[in-house]
Amino acid sequence: xxxxxxxxxxxxxxxxxxxxxxxxxxxxxxxxxxxxNFSGKPAxxxxxxxxxxxxVTDFFAGKLxxxxxxxEKISGYINTTKTPFGVGYNPGTDLIYVGGEFANVVKVINAxxxxxxxxxxxxxxxxxxxxxxxxxxxxxxxxxxxxxxxDGITNEIIxxxxxNKPCGIAVNEKTGNVYVTSETDDTVHxxxxxxxxxxxxQVESSPxxxxxxxxxxxxxxxxxETNTVSVIDGVENTVIKSIPVGEIPRRIAIQHDANLIxxxxxxxxxxxxxxxxxxxxxxTIPVNAPFEIVINEKTNKLYSMYYGNQAxxxxxxxxxxxxxxxxxxxxxxxxxxxxSIIPIIDTQEFPESNIKVETIADNLKIPxxxxxxxxxxxxxxxxxxxxxxxxxxxxxxxxxxxxxxGTEGGLLGLALDPDFEENHYLYLYYSYxxxxxxxxxxxxxxxxxxxxxxxxxxxxxxxGSNWHDGGRIKFGPDQKLYITTGDASxxxxxxxxNSLAGKILRINSDGTIPKDNPFTDSAIxxxxxxxxxxxDWHPDSGILVASEHGPSGxxxxxxxxxxxxxxxxxxxxPEIIGDExxxxxxxxxxxxxxxxxxxxxxxxxxxxxxxxxxGKYFVATLRGNHLRMxxxxxxxxxxxxxxxxxxxxxGRLRNANMGPDGHLYILTSNQDGRGDPAYNDDRxxxxxxxxxxxxxxxxxxxxxxxxxxxxxxxxxTCKEGLDLIFKNTSLEPACVKPPTAQKLxxxxxxxxxxxx
Numbered sequence: 001x002x003x004x005x006x007x008x009x010x011x012x013x014x015x016x017x018x019x020x021x022x023x024x025x026x027x028x029x030x031x032x033x034x035x036x037n038f039s040g041k042p043a044x045x046x047x048x049x050x051x052x053x054x055x056v057t058d059f060f061a062g063k064l065x066x067x068x069x070x071x072e073k074i075s076g077y078i079n080t081t082k083t084p085f086g087v088g089y090n091p092g093t094d095l096i097y098v099g100g101e102f103a104n105v106v107k108v109i110n111a112x113x114x115x116x117x118x119x120x121x122x123x124x125x126x127x128x129x130x131x132x133x134x135x136x137x138x139x140x141x142x143x144x145x146x147x148x149x150x151d152g153i154t155n156e157i158i159x160x161x162x163x164n165k166p167c168g169i170a171v172n173e174k175t176g177n178v179y180v181t182s183e184t185d186d187t188v189h190x191x192x193x194x195x196x197x198x199x200x201x202q203v204e205s206s207p208x209x210x211x212x213x214x215x216x217x218x219x220x221x222x223x224x225e226t227n228t229v230s231v232i233d234g235v236e237n238t239v240i241k242s243i244p245v246g247e248i249p250r251r252i253a254i255q256h257d258a259n260l261i262x263x264x265x266x267x268x269x270x271x272x273x274x275x276x277x278x279x280x281x282x283x284t285i286p287v288n289a290p291f292e293i294v295i296n297e298k299t300n301k302l303y304s305m306y307y308g309n310q311a312x313x314x315x316x317x318x319x320x321x322x323x324x325x326x327x328x329x330x331x332x333x334x335x336x337x338x339x340s341i342i343p344i345i346d347t348q349e350f351p352e353s354n355i356k357v358e359t360i361a362d363n364l365k366i367p368x369x370x371x372x373x374x375x376x377x378x379x380x381x382x383x384x385x386x387x388x389x390x391x392x393x394x395x396x397x398x399x400x401x402x403x404x405x406g407t408e409g410g411l412l413g414l415a416l417d418p419d420f421e422e423n424h425y426l427y428l429y430y431s432y433x434x435x436x437x438x439x440x441x442x443x444x445x446x447x448x449x450x451x452x453x454x455x456x457x458x459x460x461x462x463x464g465s466n467w468h469d470g471g472r473i474k475f476g477p478d479q480k481l482y483i484t485t486g487d488a489s490x491x492x493x494x495x496x497x498n499s500l501a502g503k504i505l506r507i508n509s510d511g512t513i514p515k516d517n518p519f520t521d522s523a524i525x526x527x528x529x530x531x532x533x534x535x536d537w538h539p540d541s542g543i544l545v546a547s548e549h550g551p552s553g554x555x556x557x558x559x560x561x562x563x564x565x566x567x568x569x570x571x572x573x574p575e576i577i578g579d580e581x582x583x584x585x586x587x588x589x590x591x592x593x594x595x596x597x598x599x600x601x602x603x604x605x606x607x608x609x610x611x612x613x614x615g616k617y618f619v620a621t622l623r624g625n626h627l628r629m630x631x632x633x634x635x636x637x638x639x640x641x642x643x644x645x646x647x648x649x650x651g652r653l654r655n656a657n658m659g660p661d662g663h664l665y666i667l668t669s670n671q672d673g674r675g676d677p678a679y680n681d682d683r684x685x686x687x688x689x690x691x692x693x694x695x696x697x698x699x700x701x702x703x704x705x706x707x708x709x710x711x712x713x714x715x716x717t718c719k720e721g722l723d724l725i726f727k728n729t730s731l732e733p734a735c736v737k738p739p740t741a742q743k744l745x746x747x748x749x750x751x752x753x754x755x756x
Contacts, residue, residue: 031315032316032347033285033287033315033345033346034313034316034348034349035311035312035313035346035348036067036073036074036311036312036313036314037310038058038065038310038311040058040060040063040310041058041059041060041061041308041309042057042065042292042306042307042309042312043057043084043085043292043307044085044086045087045292045294045303045305046088046089046096046128046294047294047296047297047303048089048091048111049091049296049297049298050091051111052068052069052070052296052298053067053069053111054066054067054069054294054296054303054312055089056303056305057080057084059083059085059101059307060083060307062079062080062081062082063077063079064080064084064087064098064109065077067312069298069301072314078096080098080116081103081107081119082100082102082103083101083102083103084098084100084101084107085126086127086128086139086140087128088129088130088137089130090130090137091132092132092135092152093152095110095117095152095155096109096111097109097128097150099122099125099126101124101125101126104122104124104125105119105121105122105125106120106122107119107120118155120150120155120156120157122157123144124141125140125148126140126141126142127166127167127169128169129178130152130171131171131176131178131193133173133176135151135152135153136149136150138169138180139169140166140167140169142165142166142167142183145162145163145166146161146163147162147163147169147178147191148160148161149195161178161180161189164184164185165182165184165185166180166181167182167183167207167208168181168210168221168251169181169210170210170211170219171212172212172214174214174217175193175217177190177191177193177198177212179210179212179221181207181209181210183206183208183224186203186206186223187200187201187203188200188201188207188210188219188221188230188232189201198237201237201238203221203230203232204223204225204242205223205225205226206223206224207221207230208222208223208249209221209251209252209264210222210252211252211254211261213256213261215259216259216276217233219232220252220254220274222245222249222250222251222263223242223249224250226242227245227248228245228249229242229245229249229261231243231279240279241279243274243280245281246270247267248265248266248267248268249264250264250265250291250292251290251291251292252293253293253294254276255317256297257734257750258300258317259275259276259277260274260276262274262302264287264291264304266291266306269286269287269288270286270290271284271290271302271304271315273285286345288309288311288313288679288680289306289308289309289679290304290306291304291305292305292306298732300316300317301314301316302314302315302317308679309679310679342360342378342390342393344358344359344360345360345680346359346362348649350645350649353645353646354610354689355610355689356690357646357649357685358686358687359684359685360390360684360685361380361390361395361683361684362680362681362683362684363681363682364671364681364682365382365386365682366383366384366654366671367380367654367655367667367682367683367684368381368382368410368411368413368654368655368667368669369412369414369471369473369601369655370414370657370665370684372659373416373420373421374420374421375421376391377391377450378390378659379414379426380414380684381412381428382411383404383411383672384404384410385398385401385403385404385410385430386398386401387400387401387411387414387428387452391450399450399451399452400445402428402430403432404432405431405433405438405464405466406466407466408467409430409465409471410430410431411428411429412430412470412471413427413429413442413473413474414426414428414473415474415475418475418479418509420447424446424447424448425446425509426444426447426452427442427443427444427445427481427509428473429471429483430443431464432464438465438466439460439461439462439463440463440464440470440471441458441459441460441461442457442459442460442473442483442507442511443455443456443457444456444509444511458481458510459483459505459511459523462485463485463493465489465490466489467486467531468486468488468530468549469485469486469488470483470484470486470529472532472533472535472601476506476537477542479509480506480507480508480509480514481506481508482506482544483504483506483507483523484504484505484535485505485529486501486529486532487501487530487574488502491530491554492574494527494573494574495528495574495575497522497527500523500524502527502528502529502530503527504526504532504565505523506523506524518567518568525565525567525568526565526567526569526571527571528571528573528586529546530548530550531548531549532546532547532548533547533548534547534599534619534656535565535602536602536603536604537604538632538634539614539615541635543634544565545562545563545565545589545602545617546562546565546602547561547563547600547601547602548561548563548571548573548588548599549598549599550591550592554574555573555577556577557596558594558595559578559591559592559594560591560596560597560598561588561591562589562590562591562617562619563588563589564589564634566586569586570584570585571585571586572587577591589632589638589639590630596623597621597622597623597626597628598624599619599620599621599628600619600620600621600622600653601619601655601667602618602619602620603617604617605618605664606658607658607663607664609663609688616629616630616631617630617631617632618630618656619656620653620666621652622652622653622654622669622674623652624644625648625650625653626644626645626646626647626648627645627653627666628642628643628644628645629643629645630642650666651668651670651675651677651678651681652668652669652672652675653668653669654669655667663686664686665684665686665687666684666685668683670682713731713732714753716733718735719735722735723741723752725741725745725750725752726750726751726752726754731754
C-alpha cells in the first residue's frame with residue numbers, strides 16, 4: 001500500500017491538489033487517475049496524436065487495442081501477431097509497427113485501413129522507436145544483441161547495430177541521434193543519424209527505459225537496480241546528475257511544453273514527476289504497478305500499463321502548468337484540515353448517472369465498515385481482524401489486529417461515539433472462537449492518537465456461526481447503539497426472545513439496557529430477522545430501515561428484504577418470507593422475489609451534493625454486484641422507485657455510508673472468497689457528482705478546452721504570470737512559465753503570435 005505522496009482531495013474549498021513535501025513552485029500540479037478496463041494484458045503503447053488514438057498491445061490476445069483519447073474508452077481492435085509487445089507509430093506514413101516478441105515478426109499496419117501491409121521477419125523484436133524526420137524505425141532485439149534499422153518507405157531491414165542485450169531505445173529527431181540502453185553492460189550506446197556508433201555512456205546498474213527531451217537535448221535513463229534516473233547532457237554525452245526515484249524504475253515519458261519528466265516506479269506503485277529545469281522530483285503520483293508509459297502531447301494525458309494487470313491508467317495533469325486553478329498548499333492547513341486529506345488513487349466517470357467514483361483506498365483485506373471522526377480521520381475495519389485509519393492522506397497499518405473467527409464472521413461493525421470528539425469512545429463488533437463454538441461480542445475502546453486502550457465488553461456471547469453473524473452497529477438519532485445480529489445458522493433462534501440471535505438490538509453507550517426498550521431488561525429492539533446487515537434512519541422522519549439477507553435453501557431461496565423497523569415488532573423469519581402473511585408478523589416494504597441481491601450495508605442519502613438523491617435509501621449488494629437506490633414512501637409503506645447503479649462495475653459491494661463531506665462511500669468485498677477480485681481489490685470508493693459547479697467557478701477552463709469550445713487561440717486567457725504561446729504545428733494554445741516559453745520558441749516548438 002502506498003503510504004506517501006498521495007494524490008489527495010482536501011475537504012476545503014472543494015479543490016483537489018497533489019500532496020507533496022517538495023518544490024512549492026509545483027504545488028498547483030495535480031492529477032486525476034482514471035482507468036480503462038482491459039480484458040487482456042496491456043504490454044506497451046504508442047500515441048497517434050493526429051487521430052487522438054492510443055494503440056495498446058495486448059500481449060496474450062495478439063491484438064492491438066485502440067483507445068479513444070477523447071472518451072478514454074476502447075474504440076476498436078486490430079489483429080496483429082502472437083505475443084505483441086513493442087509498438088511504434090510513424091506519423092509521416094501513418095503506419096504502425098508491432099513486434100511479436102516470441103513470434104519473431106514485426107507487423108506493419110496501415111492505421112487508416114487497419115490492415116497488415118507487411119510482415120518483417122525478425123528474431124525477438126522488443127522496443128521500437130521511430131524517427132519520422134528521416135523515416136527510420138529502430139527495433140531492439142536482446143536475443144540477437146542487435147538493433148535492427150528499418151527503412152520506413154520500403155519497410156525493409158537496412159542495417160543492424162550491435163549492442164549487448166539492448167532494451168530501451170529513443171530517438172532525438174532534431175539531431176538524429178539514437179540512444180540504446182544495455183541492461184547487462186550498464187551503458188547507453190549513442191548512434192548518429194547515419195547509424196554510426198559515436199559514444200558509449202556508463203550509467204548505473206541495469207538501465208532500461210530511455211527518453212529524450214528534444215528541446216533541452218537532455219536524455220533520461222532509468223536504472224532498475226539502483227532506483228535512480230541518470231541525466232545525460234546530449235551535447236557532451238556525459239552524465240550530469242543521478243536522481244533517486246522509486247523502486248524498480250522502468251520507463252520514462254516527457255511532457256515537452258512543461259519540461260516535466262515522468263518515471264514509472266514499478267515496485268513503489270507510483271510515478272515520479274521530475275522538473276526538467278532543476279532535474280529534481282516535484283510530485284509523486286500513486287498508480288498501481290506502473291511499467292510502460294506514454295504521453296499524448298496533444299492532450300498531455302499519460303497512459304501507464306503493465307501486462308500483469310487488466311487495466312490502462314489514464315493520468316491527466318488537470319491543470320498542468322497552464323491551467324488557471326487556485327492553489328491550496330498543505331502548509332496553509334490546520335492540523336484538522338490535514339487529517340481531512342483523502343487520497344484519490346483512481347477516478348471513473350459514469351455520465352449516465354452524472355457521477356464519478358473515486359478510489360480512495362485499495363488493496364485492502366475485505367473492508368467491512370467505515371466511520372468518520374470529526375477531526376477528519378476515517379476509520380475502517382477489515383474482516384480479517386484489522387482496524388485501520390486514513391489520516392493526512394495516508395492509510396495506516398492496523399492500529400489493532402484482533403483474533404477473530406473466519407468465513408462470514410470476523411471484525412465486522414464499527415461505530416464512533418456521537419461525542420467522540422470529547423470521549424474518544426470507539427465501538428467494534430467481532431466474532432471469536434470459544435473452543436468449538438463461535439460467538440460475537442460488542443466492545444468499547446478509548447482511542448488516543450490511533451491507539452486503543454481500556455477495552456470494555458458491552459455485549460458478549462451473541463450466538464455466532466460460520467454464517468449469518470449480522471454485525472452492523474450504528475448510533476441512532478436517539479444516541480442509542482443499534483446492533484444487527486444474524487440467526488447464527490439456527491433459524492429458530494430468530495423467534496426466541498431469550499436469544500440475541502436474529503435480532504436488532506438497542507443499548508446505551510455503556511452497555512446498559514435503555515428503559516424504553518420494548519422488552520423488559522432485554523437489548524432486543526426487533527426480532528424475526530435472518531441476517532440483517534444494513535440499518536439507517538431517514539434524515540427527515542427518523543424512521544429506521546434495515547436490509548436483510550433472504551434464505552439460501554432452508555426456506556426457499558432469494559427473497560431478500562428491506563424492512564421498516566419499529567420497536568418490538570416481529571419480522572417473521574423463518575415463519576414467513578416474501579409476500580407470505582401471518583398475524584402479528586411484519587412484511588417487508590420490498591423483497592427481491594426470486595432475484596438475489598444479498599443486501600448488506602445501507603444508508604440514506606443525507607446531502608445536497610446530488611440533490612436528486614436526497615432521502616433515497618442506498619443498499620450495497622454482494623451477489624447483486626450493484627448499488628441499489630430505493631425511493632421509499634415510508635409514510636405510506638410504498639416503494640416509489642428502485643434502480644440498480646454501478647451494476648457490475650465494482651463487483652461485490654459490502655457497505656454504503658454517508659461521509660461528513662456529504663458524499664456516499666462504498667466498500668467492495670471481492671476478496672471474501674465469493675468474488676472475482678480486480679488487481680487492486682478490495683477498495684473504498686467515494687461517489688461524487690460528475691459536474692461540480694463550485695469547481696467550475698474556482699477552476700477556469702484550461703487553454704486547450706477554451707480552444708475546443710471555439711475560442712480563437714489568440715483570445716485564450718492565461719493565469720497571471722504565465723505566457724500564452726501556440727504549438728507551431730497546430731497553433732493550439734498553451735500557457736507556460738516565461739523561461740519555458742522562451743525555450744519552446746527558441747527550439748521551434750512554439751510561436752508567440754498568430755494571425756486571427
